[in-house]
Amino acid sequence: MLYFSKIKLFIIYFIIVILSFFSFINFVDNKENFILSKKVKLGLDLQGGSYLLLQVDTNPIVTQYLQQKLIALSKFLKENKIKYKNLKLANQSINFQINTEDIEKFEEFLLNKDNPINIYYNQYRSYEMNHYFDGNRVKLEYSKFGIIEINNSAVDQSLEIVRRRIDEIGTNEPTIVKRGSDRILVELPGLDDPNRIKNLLGKTANLTFRLVTETEDDFGSEFLSYEDNDSQLSVSKRVVLSGDNLISAQPTFDNQNNQSTVSISLDRAGAKKFARVTQNNVGKRLAIILDNKIISAPVIQEAILGGNSVISGNFTFQSATDLALLLRSGALPAPLTIIEERTVGPDLGEDSIKAGAISLAIGFLLVIIYMLYKYRKLGIIADFALIINLILLIGILTILEATLTLPGIAGIILTVGMAVDANVLIFERIKEEMVNEKSIIHSFDMGYKKARSAVLDANITTLISAIILFFLGSGPVKGFAVTLGIGILTTLFSAYFFARHLSSYYAMKNKDKQIVL
């Protein structure tokens, strides 16, 4: 066990040098070079920032899709002269009745892989919709995969809009990723107060222009309340213009009335439509509605041609800026709810880094002193192994550009405490061997050999815990699993290669002396 071939030694020290280099470049300030720019990243709990988990509520979209399906279906039934009655939506499904003799024909149509109503997904080997027959009653609802498809497209679209909104605000290096089937994870490092972003993400930003109706009992109108107070207004359900027609939106300042406004420009189709409606309705009021709340309902003074308009309302400059931003980035396909938020202020992050560094330094020092006290000269070897271990650990974290969290620092400190175990196991074994064995070299050799299975067993058990934690833990705790797991690997390396080499050197040097451990 004490013999090392030249090539083996070369590999061992080569690895140590390479990893030392990587742990050292954390202190080099270089952003351009591909290698030199590698750093251990600080987690949100250390550098401060916000973690938001958003849930996409796809239920309204499913209803919306079903409504479109219903229209397509009724058209299809009419075209194929299939008589139907009581066609309606209920409990997220389409229900209707047809003559029993038509059922076979209808089912055949539904199972035709090229039919326009019930799409067949090759990748899932499933149809978009499930159908049920009960006598002459038919029920259609989205299949599991139909729902997955809807969710996917809604989440993808939402992700894009969320990204646009966050990019517009310009925070540094945000992480925006899909989580599971209907969630979006947003990480905003360095963000102190997430309130503005939370507000921007919480709005669907569905903008519509609708005429205010005079007669309140009109079938085609509904009551909506103002955004800033509870008074209500009856507006037509017919949408004159929606946010889809917008090409740009900017906050502006109306010097005449001394207030902030948002100026918008419309695309060609929108401009045309807007011109026509305003021309025909001069003197009437046009309500500007955002997410079913009225922003304002100005009277149309004259026809607005050219597709440029101004939205006025009770805006501050900030709220006008935010509205313009929302309109520019587009409407979300579905409402988003923040179901988890974790925000750490920058000063707490700094305190945590300090506390982590101090406890690491003290823990490290205590362990080093204790090992020297217990093992004297061999203690020096164990301590060297410990220092190398720490350097290797940081080196690997750097290469992986892993995220260091506060529990992650705890993992490193714990590694320091537990890492010496491998050397303790070996040294104790060497001591035992020396009782019966004359030759020091032989004692060392046997010590390493016999301790191997215990060292491996002991470390594998901890590694199992770390791996499970890595896959099931979230956020900062994952950082703990990473440092603990990598710590075990570097511990094995430093004990069985580095420290063993030092020990063999020590044993060779003292082979003729009496040594006391």
Next chain:
Amino acid sequence: MIFKISRDIKFSNFYKKMNIFSFILIFLSIIVLLFKGLNLGVDFKGGTLIEIRAENSTTTIGELRESFLKMNLGDVKVKKFGKQNDYLINIEATKSGDENFIKSINDKLSADLGSAVNFRRVENVGPKVSNELLRAGLLAISLSLAAMLFYIWIRFEWQFSLGAIAALIHDVVITVGIFSFLSYEINLSIVAAVLTIVGYSMNDTVVIFDRIRENLKKYSKISTKEISDLSINQTLSRTLITSVTTLLALFSIFIFGGAILKGFSFAMIVGVIVGTYSSIFVATPILNYTNVTQKTVLKDSNENN
């Protein structure tokens, strides 16, 4: 060679007494868990946690409580946390639909206290997420126990598995019981601590088991009881040194690592102490109770060959 290697402590004489002691501890832990329950943090119960620092040093905890009482947020717990002027507030409500929830609390608090309040940390976890986190946490702990069981089963004989698992469950129940007794909060990092304890305790047990197996193969004339005493004594200095270095590191985190890591390091300290004890007084006695002899280990190595 001039040093004494074997201390000669007859651990086996204490097995009965220590086992009774362990049973009492486990019994008490279960009683406390049943009647007092666990103090689940926002990670697992849902709700809002806010760590604040009052800029005005004359702010009292009473003023904070009064201010929160006026906000009508349901159950609100206020306690001191870390340094002076730092407080931790636990609010039952999450109000996930209301993006201005946190801001409105800050506004009202600042108005009531008459000075700015610094929100150093906010954690707001909805009921759905907290349920998922709880499930993932329980799954992680059960999985790690199962994985350990499996590992030991491959490496050793079933009697050893039984002993190791008994020790693990012993450690986890007592650690969690102590948390329940002290009403310490259970959050994600405590689950991480429990998993690490499982790893550590296993590690400790395996080292002793390894030696017992080795000695069983070596000596045919010595009784299992004496073999276990011999093995524990042979590995005792390693057991103690490793516990000491791990505890040195943990106490360093506990004392200097800041308030956030207090719960984690406390759980680990308890776990390391209980884990070291259980390797000697829970795992090993079970080998005696299940009549492990030289045959047990030799049979297995024949099968493997």
